[in-house]
Amino acid sequence: MNSVTVRNLLVRGMLAGLAAGLPALVTAYLLGEPHVDAAIAFEEAHSHAHGDEVEVVSRAMQSTAGLATGILVYGVALGGIAALVFCFLLGRIGRFSTRATAALLAAGALLVYLVPFLKYPANPPAVGDPDTIGQRTALYFLMMLLGILLAVGATLLGRRLAPRLGNWYATVAGGAAFVVAIGIAYAFLPAYDNVPHGFPGTLLWQFRLSTLAVQLVLWTAFGLVFGHLAERVVPARQEAPAVEEAAPVAS
Missing domain, CATH: 1.10.287 (Helix Hairpins)
Known part of the structure; x- marks a missing residue:
């Protein structure tokens, strides 16, 4: 695979990461942020600190512009890394098409997230x-x-x-x-x-499931979008390189 193809795939991977970040952002805002607000409310209700601390970044900014910046930058960065991994995997893991390789890559990335998540799941504010x-x-x-x-x-x-x-x-x-x-x-x-005493167990697991849902949406969307974009760049002969056999010598 030449450098031009790798560069084109890198750009498309970053674009696919940005595109995948949009539905992930919607998922995080609709599913995750209500649980964060509830956890913050619990923390404030059980905190012994005085309420005269200066809030550097408002909660409204965190849940909108901050959330969008974090997820979209995260998607672009991981999209670029995934595109480079895709360049290495294509044609080396079997005779899979470009889209199938992109789908396997996205599934593998989700697995990489899932393995530590099951041992050390994400915690909302006031937990940990x-x-x-x-x-x-x-x-x-x-x-x-x-x-x-x-x-x-x-x-x-x-x-x-x-x-x-x-x-x-x-x-x-x-x-x-x-x-x-x-x-x-x-x-x-x-x-x-x-987990602090009295923290709602239902809220804890709803928050953790919402973080898992964000990753599921992100990598599913990335696999679909990147597979479509990469298919326009990668020549068909590079998808599953065949081993050339010597032509029989005519007798």
Whole structure:
């Protein structure tokens, strides 16, 4: 794949990330922000601090312009990274079309998010000990890195087993190995669940599900949009490069 194609895909990946950020923004605003407001109300009702603190950024600004800037910039940045990963994967993970490769990439990105999320889910305001935020952040990214490495390892394992077991059973074996390894990591890594007394459990899980919904919408939209844009750039012969065989010598 030449540099011009890579550059074109990078630009289209960033555009797809921006486009995917729009429905993700709507999802975050409609589903997530009401739960954030409820968590803030709980925190203020149970806080012993005085109300004379100066608010640097208003809540209205945070929930509108701040939210939009954060999600759209996030979408553009991840779209560019995903496009570069797409350039590496195309033609190397099997005879998949451009759109199918984009869909697999989006599913893999969602999995990368889901692995640490299940161990260290997002918390709304008033949940979590501020003294442990550094440790929790480090563990979250460690779990994300482990998920990426174990996913790569499971893919390599499946490819090595494919000649003996067939594609289906090799895929099942690789997926099972990935799940077992992730389960072991979950068991050994520490857990942090500092939920204050009286905080509504329903609100906590509604907030966490809303954050998961934002990621689901973001990567689903990205896979669809980027697959469409990339298909116009990538030549058909690069989607699944065939191995050239020597022509038989005429006798």
